[in-house]
Each structure stands twice: as structure tokens, then as C-alpha cells.
Amino acid sequence: MSAERDAAMVRAAIAAAASADERDVPVGAVVFDASGHEIARAANAREALGDPTAHAEVLALRRAAEIVGDGWRLEGTTLAVTLEPCTMCAGALVLARVERVLFGAWEPKTGAVGSLWDVVRDRRLNHRPQVRGGILEAECAALLDTFFHTQR
Numbered sequence: 001m002s003a004e005r006d007a008a009m010v011r012a013a014i015a016a017a018a019s020a021d022e023r024d025v026p027v028g029a030v031v032f033d034a035s036g037h038e039i040a041r042a043a044n045a046r047e048a049l050g051d052p053t054a055h056a057e058v059l060a061l062r063r064a065a066e067i068v069g070d071g072w073r074l075e076g077t078t079l080a081v082t083l084e085p086c087t088m089c090a091g092a093l094v095l096a097r098v099e100r101v102l103f104g105a106w107e108p109k110t111g112a113v114g115s116l117w118d119v120v121r122d123r124r125l126n127h128r129p130q131v132r133g134g135i136l137e138a139e140c141a142a143l144l145d146t147f148f149h150t151q152r
């Protein structure tokens, strides 16, 4: 798949982030099928739902699994997210058998897809998604900078 296509997928995640509640950190995630068609999207809704697990990636994976209808398996799919996934989301991506993970901004403090940990590419796991990080990094980081700037 081309770099342009990957960027378009992350751009969709940026659009998904815009639907976050104003109290929620704007992180967006979109799941695409093997041919690159969007299956489901979500924004971080931890505050809106009062749910510590309501990260954009988890919500998008849940919706995609409902829609795809092959039980819980999301084989062949790509998940694009604006921010490097945390340990919970990285674990969920592995469990869902997502094939590719694309993300925008690196998260050096909590990132589990290359920064602090590399959960999805741990050689002890038998399913390891492919990863590309830092796609549209500046745009994705700007979403967070704007949010935290207005919070202060």
C-alpha cells in the first residue's frame, strides 16, 4: 500500500477525532477493511462515557467487529489512529488480529507501539501487526497541543 493511502487513512482518523466530546482528549481511530474501505470510526470517549477503556481504538475495534460479523476477528484490517496506542489498545489490536497499525503522533510517555513498549511487535506473540508511525505527525500532534492549550 502506498504512503498516500496510509496518509489518507490517518487523515480519516484526524476527522474522527473531531467528534470527541469537548472534555475528551481528541484522539480518533478508523478501521479499514483489506481493500481500504472504512468499516468503523470512533473518537476517544473516556470522559463522555465515564469509561477508562473507552479509547478511540477500542471503540473503533468494537464497532468494526459488530459490522464485519466474523465474530471478533478483524484479520486483514488496518487501524489508523492519530496517537500512538497505549498498552491496552496495543493489546486489543493484537487480540483483534489487526493486520496493520498506522498512527500519527508518537507518545513517548505512554506509547506501546515503539516508544515506551513495543507490544504489537513482541516476538513472543504469534500475531504481530505491521506498524507505521509518525504519519502526518505534525497535524496529529497539533490536535493535542490545541486541546491541552485550551484546557490550561
Ligand SMILES: [Zn+2]
Pocket: 055, 057, 085, 086, 087, 088, 089, 090
Ligand atoms: Zn489506548
